[in-house]
Amino acid sequence: MKYFLYWGCSLEGTGANFLVSLKPVCEALGMEFEEIEDWNCCGASVSYAGANDLAIKVLNARNLAIAEGAAGHDIVAPCSSCYVQMIKVNHEIQEDPELLRQVNECLAEGGLSYGGGIKVRHIQDVLYNDVGVDKIKARVTKPLNGLKVAGYVGCQSVRPFGEYDSVNKPVVQDRLLEALGAEAVPFPRKIRCCGSGIFLPEIDYCMGLVKDILEDALNHGAQLISTVCPMCAMNLEMYQGRINEAYGTEFDLPVVYLSQLMAVAFGMDLKKDAALNYNVIPPEGILKAAVG
């Protein structure tokens, strides 16, 4: 199982615990990753302030073209923003020959061209459909023993196309959590937005969104939240102190990446592989108690 792993800018910084934990976990499951040579940023959610739509499409098409010109494996994006930007552009290009022509006219300025032959996939898709729940279960040596986890899907990892999961009632993350031995608590706000890329500039408006999500997770008995998106992780974890000040709440709920939980359940090193020391709200206590 060879893939291009397009991890994007955040996973080298604020989302580093995602990338650090993802690599050993995927290796243990027999996945092989290559990097897209000299990849660029996907433009994320706010580039429209400076660029027109075609420029944002061309930005993503450059990565697609490089991948197609190399080995042509599927591209796997763990960051949901990278995923949605790239899959959206890819679909639009594949469906509209005139757009493909325009994009190629731009790519030609840098000596590239894209034929539309690459598949873009989210990490949850690959874990669920290529690796499969059975193989993941078989690799678990330290099951999470009914740890109550709120699987926060967020928005961009399943929308807009619903390629591998429902856009309204997603289940894939819950099935993966259950494979690790956790109890995926029902959690209606699992697909409500956290503010994503505009949390920082619109913090006064977006804190309320995160407050509602945290509250919902706790009300459904969650001991921690899992996520697959560096914006979700950042917004849900780093601003709990601010939210407590603003709303008089007492949130202190760990937020970890799904891949960190996998590393723990695979019996890997809690620091080197699961990167639990990267989390600001420490999840070690809860996880150690769960795995026994």
Next chain:
Amino acid sequence: MENMVNYDPSFAEEVFRDVDAGDEIKMCMNCGVCAGSCPLREHMDYPPRQIFGLIRAGKREEVLSSKAIMLCTSCYTCVVKCPRNIPVMDVMHGLAHYALKQGYVPRKDTASFGKEFWKQVYRLGRIDEKDLPRRVFFSGGLVEGIKAMLNFMDIGLRLMLHHRMKLLPERKIKGVKSLQKMLDKAEGLGKGGAAA
């Protein structure tokens, strides 16, 4: 003719022609599902449904200066819920882009965040997560910049202590020059309107 409401179609035509995804609103039946599903609707002056109505009614000023067009979190909820398959999010992004080009600033902080974001993508080919907030904070002047820096210092420090802040500055990708040529071409070839 006395009882006729005078709708001015010129702004709608402008939107269809010059705004990215602007022509998609022709399909809108004003059901309001986009507004009902939007996470930030309560903070909007006009939710998307009303923005589309205002476009049809020719209210250029109201639309291009509305904060709603820049309050999109890009969650795609409206896109997956719209019964007429309108990519509402794309229309809002297109309108915000067009408004900024025309000299309007629908949301000050999000506008400077987005502009700095794109400048960095263009300059480096990647995003430098330390450098970006710094540039955004100081885009409103020195005093405001220092205030904002101090305000968010705790978050930055915690990230740094937990290995979640790259310490070295982000380097340019190797192909940045050729990337810029591609993006310049796209800027000329695409929609989005010329600067006012």
